[in-house]
Amino acid sequence: MSAVALSELLGAVVRDASGAVRGRVRELAIAPSDHPTRIAYLVVKTDSGDRMLSADALKACGATVRAENDVDAWPKHTPSDGVLLLKRDLLDQQIIDVHGRKVVRVNDVELDSAPVNSHVVLSVTAVDVGARGAIRRLVKGVVPSFTSRALLDRIPPRVIPWQFVDLLETDPARRVKLKIAYEGLSRMHPADIADIVEELPPAEREAVFETIDEEVAAEALEEIDPDIQVKIVESLDSERAAHIVTEMDPDAAADLLGELPEDQSGAILEEMTPEDRQEVSQLLEFGERTAAGRMTIEYIAIPTSALVSDAIDVLRAFEGTREALATVYLTGEGQRLMGAVPLVSIAISSPTTQLSALAEDVVSCPSDTPDDEVANLFDKYNLLTLAVVDEHGRLAGIITADDVIAMLRHRR
Amino acid sequence: MTAATTTPSSKRSLRARLLAFLAVVGPGFITANVDNDAGGIWIYSVAGAQFGYAMLWTMIPTTVALVVVQEMAARMGAVTGKGLSDLIREEFGFRITFFLMLALVATNFGNIMAEFAGVASSLQLFGVSKYVVVPLAAAFVWVLVVQGTYHSVEKIFLMASGFYVCYIVAGILAHPDWRIATEATLTTPAQVGFRNYGHLYMVIGLVGTTIAPWMQFYLQASVVEKGITPRQYRASRWDVIIGCLFAAMVAWFIIVACAATLNRGGVTGIRDAADAAQALRPLAGQYAYLLFAAGLFNASLFAASILPISTSYAVCEGLGFESGLDKKFHEAPAFYWLYTALIVTGAGVLLIPSFPLTHVMVLSQVVNGVLLPFVLFFMLNLTNDHELMGEHVNSRPFNVVAWITVVAMLGLTIAMLLTQL
Numbered sequence: 001m002s003a004v005a006l007s008e009l010l011g012a013v014v015r016d017a018s019g020a021v022r023g024r025v026r027e028l029a030i031a032p033s034d035h036p037t038r039i040a041y042l043v044v045k046t047d048s049g050d051r052m053l054s055a056d057a058l059k060a061c062g063a064t065v066r067a068e069n070d071v072d073a074w075p076k077h078t079p080s081d082g083v084l085l086l087k088r089d090l091l092d093q094q095i096i097d098v099h100g101r102k103v104v105r106v107n108d109v110e111l112d113s114a115p116v117n118s119h120v121v122l123s124v125t126a127v128d129v130g131a132r133g134a135i136r137r138l139v140k141g142v143v144p145s146f147t148s149r150a151l152l153d154r155i156p157p158r159v160i161p162w163q164f165v166d167l168l169e170t171d172p173a174r175r176v177k178l179k180i181a182y183e184g185l186s187r188m189h190p191a192d193i194a195d196i197v198e199e200l201p202p203a204e205r206e207a208v209f210e211t212i213d214e215e216v217a218a219e220a221l222e223e224i225d226p227d228i229q230v231k232i233v234e235s236l237d238s239e240r241a242a243h244i245v246t247e248m249d250p251d252a253a254a255d256l257l258g259e260l261p262e263d264q265s266g267a268i269l270e271e272m273t274p275e276d277r278q279e280v281s282q283l284l285e286f287g288e289r290t291a292a293g294r295m296t297i298e299y300i301a302i303p304t305s306a307l308v309s310d311a312i313d314v315l316r317a318f319e320g321t322r323e324a325l326a327t328v329y330l331t332g333e334g335q336r337l338m339g340a341v342p343l344v345s346i347a348i349s350s351p352t353t354q355l356s357a358l359a360e361d362v363v364s365c366p367s368d369t370p371d372d373e374v375a376n377l378f379d380k381y382n383l384l385t386l387a388v389v390d391e392h393g394r395l396a397g398i399i400t401a402d403d404v405i406a407m408l409r410h411r412r
Numbered sequence: 413m414t415a416a417t418t419t420p421s422s423k424r425s426l427r428a429r430l431l432a433f434l435a436v437v438g439p440g441f442i443t444a445n446v447d448n449d450a451g452g453i454w455i456y457s458v459a460g461a462q463f464g465y466a467m468l469w470t471m472i473p474t475t476v477a478l479v480v481v482q483e484m485a486a487r488m489g490a491v492t493g494k495g496l497s498d499l500i501r502e503e504f505g506f507r508i509t510f511f512l513m514l515a516l517v518a519t520n521f522g523n524i525m526a527e528f529a530g531v532a533s534s535l536q537l538f539g540v541s542k543y544v545v546v547p548l549a550a551a552f553v554w555v556l557v558v559q560g561t562y563h564s565v566e567k568i569f570l571m572a573s574g575f576y577v578c579y580i581v582a583g584i585l586a587h588p589d590w591r592i593a594t595e596a597t598l599t600t601p602a603q604v605g606f607r608n609y610g611h612l613y614m615v616i617g618l619v620g621t622t623i624a625p626w627m628q629f630y631l632q633a634s635v636v637e638k639g640i641t642p643r644q645y646r647a648s649r650w651d652v653i654i655g656c657l658f659a660a661m662v663a664w665f666i667i668v669a670c671a672a673t674l675n676r677g678g679v680t681g682i683r684d685a686a687d688a689a690q691a692l693r694p695l696a697g698q699y700a701y702l703l704f705a706a707g708l709f710n711a712s713l714f715a716a717s718i719l720p721i722s723t724s725y726a727v728c729e730g731l732g733f734e735s736g737l738d739k740k741f742h743e744a745p746a747f748y749w750l751y752t753a754l755i756v757t758g759a760g761v762l763l764i765p766s767f768p769l770t771h772v773m774v775l776s777q778v779v780n781g782v783l784l785p786f787v788l789f790f791m792l793n794l795t796n797d798h799e800l801m802g803e804h805v806n807s808r809p810f811n812v813v814a815w816i817t818v819v820a821m822l823g824l825t826i827a828m829l830l831t832q833l
Contacts, residue, residue, distance in 0.1 A: 092501050105732030107506065129732065137506045199736075201493035202641065227639060 004062060005128070006086050006109035007137045008145075014044045014053065014065045022046050022071045028111075029083040030124065032179045037162055039111070039122040043077050043085075050077035058120050061113040063145060068119060082177040086124070089167070094204075095127065096166035098184030101192045103199045108133030110159060127165055130158025170203040175211060186212045194223035197232075206235040209244070218247030221256075226410070230259045238264070242271030245280075249321055251296040251403065254283035283397075291374050292367035294407065295388045295397030296320065301329045302355060304338050309351035311341070323400035326384035330359055335394040337364055337387055364389045367396055371407060378404050436644050438566050439634040440486055440652030442718075443627050444478065444659035445573040449523075449715035450530025450685050453579075453708055455617050456663050457688035460670025462680045463614060465589075465596035468667060470615055472597065474622045475660040477817045481788065482652045484795045484806070484814065485628045489635030490645040491804045496632040497730030500790050503797070513727045515783040517750075520626050520723040522776020524758030527719065529769065530712030532762060533686035537705045543763060550759035553717045554752065558737060562637050572714040573655075575707070576662045582692075582703040583665030588672035597664070612827075619824045624780060625787040630722035633729075642804065669700065720754040781825045788818045 012025045023046035031040040042053040042065065051074035053067055060066040067074075084090070086109050097104045108128035113120045132155040139148045166184045169175045185193060185208065193212075197205050197220065209217050209232050221229055221244060233241050233256060245253045245268055257265040257280060265284075269277050279297060286292035298320030302311055311328050318325065328346060330339040339359030349358060364387040365377060377386055378401060386399045448456075459467040485496065492499060501509040531549045532542035557565060631652075640648050670688060673695035674680070682688045689704035724747050728735035733746035741748050761767045792814060795806045806814060 092505055102734070105501070107732060134506060134510075134731070138510060140507075201636075202639075203493060231639060231641065 002062075002113055003125070004111050004113055004122075005133070005136060006091060006111060007133070007140060008063070009042075009061065009065070009111070010087060011141075012063060012065050014042070014046075014067065016067050016071045017069055022067075023051070025065060026050060027088065028086040028122075030086070031083050033082060033177070035123075036179070037123040037125075039124070040083065044074065046071060046074075051075065052077050055122055056119060058113075058122065059118070061120050061122055081171075081174050084167070084178055089169075090127065094168055094200075095160075096168065096182075096185055096196060097129070097160050097164060098166055098188070099160065099164040101188060101196065103196055104129045104160070106133075108136060124162050126159040126161050128157065128159050131155055132157050168200070168204045168207065170207045172207070172210060175207065180211070182208055182212050186216045190216065190219035191223045193220035198225060198228055202231060202235065205232055209236060210240065214243045215247050217244045222248055222252045226255070226259060229256055233260060233268075234264060238267040239271050242268045246272055246276050249296055250279045250283055250298060251294065251397075253280050255293075258284055286367065289371045290367065291365050291369040291386075291388045291399060292396065294371070294374065294403055295367075295399045296324060296403075297397045299324050299329060299385075299395075299398040300327075301331045301335070301395055304330045304332055304356045304359070306330075306355050307351065308346055308349050308353045308355060308358070311346050311355060312351070315343075315346075321400070323402050324385065324398060326400070327398070328355070329362070329387060329395055329398070330355060331395055334392075337362060337389050337393060337395045340387065362387055364395075366391070374399060375404055375408060436638070436640050436648040437651045438570060439489075439631055439638060439640075440482060440648065441655035441658070442566070442569045442573055442634070443482065443631040444652070444655035445576055445662070446630075446711075446715045446718050447478075447622065447624065447627060448576060448659055448662050448711055449527055450533075450708065450712045451523075451526050452621050452663070453530075453666060453711060454682070454685040454688065455621050456666040457670045457674075457685060458682050459614055459618055460667040460672075461674035461682055461688070461691070463611065464671040464675040465593050465668070466611075467614060467618060468593060468596040468664065469598075469600050470618045471660055471664050471667075474619055475656055476813075477619075477821060478622055478660070479653055479656045480810075480814050480817045481623050481628065481791070481821075482631055482656060483649060484791050485632040486635050486640075486648055486652050487645060487804055488791070488795060488801070489632040490640045490648055491642050491801055493636055495636055495726065495729050496629050496787075496791070497726040499794050499800070501730045501732075503794060503800075504790065509730045512783070512786060513730050515779050515786075516625060516629070516726060517723060517754075519624075519776045519780040519783055520719050521754060521758060522773050522779070523624075523626065524716060524719045524754055525761060525769065525776075526773055527712045527716035528759045528762055530685060530708055531716060533684055534689070534705050534709035534712060537686055537689060546759050546762050549713060549716065550755050553713070553720070554755055556717055557721045557751075566634075566638075569714065569718070572710055573658075575710045576658070578703040578707045578710075579662050579669070580665045582700045582707070583669040583672075585697065585700045585703070586669040586672040586692075588668045593668050593671070616824050616827045619821070620781070620827075623784065623788075623821055625783045626719060626722060626726075628787055628791060629726040630718060633722065633725055645804075669704075673700070716758075720751050720758070723754060724748075724751040784825055785818075785822045788821065792818060 006028065009025050009028065013021050014023050014025060016022045023044040025042055026045045027043035029040050029043065030038065034040060039055045041055055044051050044053050051071070053074050057067050057069045058065065059068045090106050090109055092106060094103050094105050106127045106129060109124060110126045110128055111122055112125045113122050132152050135155065136148065136152055164184060166182050167178070167180050169178060169180050185196065193216070197208055200208070221232065224232070233245070236244070245256065248256070257268065269281060272280070283297065300314055300318055302314055315325065326343055328341045328343065329337060330341065332338045339356070340362040341355055341358045342360065345358040363377060363381045363383060365374065367388050367390055374386065377383065384401050387395055388397045388399060390396045488496065488499065497509065497513065500512060528546055528549060532545050535545045536542060556568070560568070635648065669692070674688070674691055677695045679691045679695070682691060685708045686705070689701055689708060692704055693701040725735055727750060728744070728747045734744035735747040736744060739747070762769070795801060796811065798805055
């Protein structure tokens with residue numbers, strides 16, 4: 001096994017079975033449908049045009065590339081969408097470092113050439129994003145290769161192992177062929193995905209949101225800066241956008257739709273199921289900078305007569321965000337707000353306890369309460385959630401602390 | 413795709429168009445105005461003082477050239493969403509980018525020094541010592557950019573651009589001969605002028621200061637930062653055009669002001685931009701003098717605020733270092749160190765008593781001239797790349813104009829270098 005860098009291979013002399021120099025390496029190609037890391041063929045620039053040298057015919061790979069067959073056995077190069085070209089698609093391009101959770105630029109690609117039987121197998125091991133790859137390319141052809149190797153060995157490497165690399169590809173058809181699914185990215189925390197997406201150019205952002213799972217996309221979208229949020233949703237087709245918006249918190253979805261041009265938000269609402277649509281459009285009608293505009297309608301409300309065990313059943317079945325779980329609201333006749341029970345009280349009480357026995361005074365505000373006042377209430381009473389009631393004292397929705405923090409931060 | 417695809421443009425109300433324009437105004441306007449920095453103001457003042465109205469004809473062709481080049485940068489930013497150094501790196505590789513960035517740092521360092529020198533000399537007119545002014549200005553610039561957000565800083569920069577109006581007021585206060593000035597702007601000069609070495613030298617100076625490499629990097633980056641989309645681009649183009657027209661108008665009034673006063677009064681030797689303000693005092697009155705001095709201070713501080721940050725962004729993005737003001741110091745050390753070093757050394761050298769300022773500035777002009785052809789060549793190459801620009805590639809007539817512009821710019825820049833060596 002020996003390591004070799006892409007920049008060393010590019011331009012390397014290629015000799016065929018007779019030992020004669022036939023050309024120079026121009027590209028290295030991986031066919032992800034056959035093998036995710038192995039090089040499928042080399043593109044060699046010969047006197048008779050570009051030819052494809054199959055990796056199976058490689059005898060040695062280093063400063064000189066040796067093939068075990070003759071130049072006539074190398075087919076003419078035909079461009080294909082289904083292969084990943086290391087120089088064109090990877091070198092100098094941006095990739096997502098899944099492990100380091102950021103967007104980085106590729107300085108060089110590290111390969112491994114391992115002897116198997118009589119030939120060598122060449123596969124990608126890592127991408128170099130540090131000074132070593134940069135300097136190697138800077139001094140290539142200027143400094144003798146043994147000197148540069150000695151110099152480069154002293155530089156601590158900064159590489160990303162290949163399995164932690166997510167490629168960025170804006171062409172959807174090619175993404176499918178190259179099996180680019182942003183798996184690593186999807187496993188990250190939504191807030192980290194949001195940070196990465198904010199750094200990407202628009203086309204790449206769109207590519208990510210077209211590809212990743214709808215639920216992950218929705219969570220990540222909620223964390224993204226509102227201006228960029230709007231741009232991303234505008235760029236998606238309305239069906240895909242509707243699927244993502246449906247998965248979002250209704251209040252976040254309403255905020256987003258409120259920012260979109262009317263024809264677009266209309267088209268997205270059209271694609272949603274009637275229930276989802278009703279939920280979101282209800283929220284859309286409220287003034288944006290009031291309690292009603294900030295609230296979510298996914299909360300837990302239970303009749304005052306219920307027991308702790310009933311509350312636990314409702315908690316188990318609850319599909320809204322976890323932030324909304326902090327408080328269980330008690331309602332009387334006609335949804336009138338009667339009290340609130342903190343989750344903690346439920347957790348430490350026996351299942352047969354009456355909820356009304358655990359009820360605490362409830363802090364609530366009318367639906368037209370301005371943002372400032374909402375923030376004051378959270379501060380004054382150290383709230384995790386705040387109930388919003390309509391003019392008849394009925395529970396209309398709740399505001400969660402994370403939304404208040406976001407609101408305060410965006411106002412700066 | 414344009415905005416017209418959603419609503420037929422004929423039906424769009426004036427108000428809707430105005431709103432669309434206001435949403436994208438900023439990058440083009442700011443970039444064109446920063447170009448009228450300490451060095452530019454000095455050249456315009458000398459042109460007016462030495463040749464009177466005779467140099468005004470250069471304003472129209474240089475404005476056309478400026479619009480053509482700036483439009484390409486803005487279009488690339490809107491269509492690709494990437495900065496110029498990113499694109500150069502992706503299309504032309506690491507080695508070329510590395511040397512390009514090295515040259516950019518070298519020439520911009522010289523520019524930054526010139527701007528701080530402008531700040532110092534403008535306030536020296538009011539009797540404030542440069543040992544006080546320069547450190548304060550450097551600290552101001554550092555804090556403004558690091559503490560501000562893109563939107564708040566852009567507002568400040570737009571105000572600074574608006575402040576250039578004071579040169580227009582000064583021009584009016586100088587009571588020029590409007591008829592002669594207009595005629596001189598619209599007619600090319602008699603043949604005899606070109607055989608005059610001094611005349612040619614001045615033409616080269618005027619044109620040579622018009623298009624600088626840093627502007628392209630800054631403009632494209634701020635179009636990206638502002639999030640302008642291909643759909644909004646039509647409105648954004650007006651930002652570029654109006655910005656260039658305003659900047660050209662400011663230049664025109666500086667020349668006119670100096671022509672009407674200094675040239676008529678026989679004052680032709682002007683060492684720097686502050687000197688021009690000083691010379692105006694007895695000839696054009698106290699107000700014109702104050703406006704010139706204040707204008708110089710504004711222009712220099714403005715450019716000094718933009719150059720270091722734009723250089724740091726371009727270099728770090730091109731070479732793949734973490735960059736961005738939303739990052740903490742330890743997350744993007746190269747970015748912050750470069751930014752800080754450019755300001756500290758750019759301002760610091762002015763405080764060294766025997767520092768060969770002029771020599772270093774001439775040297776940076778040379779690098780500027782060497783860098784410019786490469787940058788313009790790369791820009792033309794990129795804007796003609798179908799894979800990158802899609803339907804927004806240069807049209808054939810545009811390419812003809814752009815190539816003529818580029819070749820003319822190159823010829824004049826090289827000529828300027830030769831005259832300086």
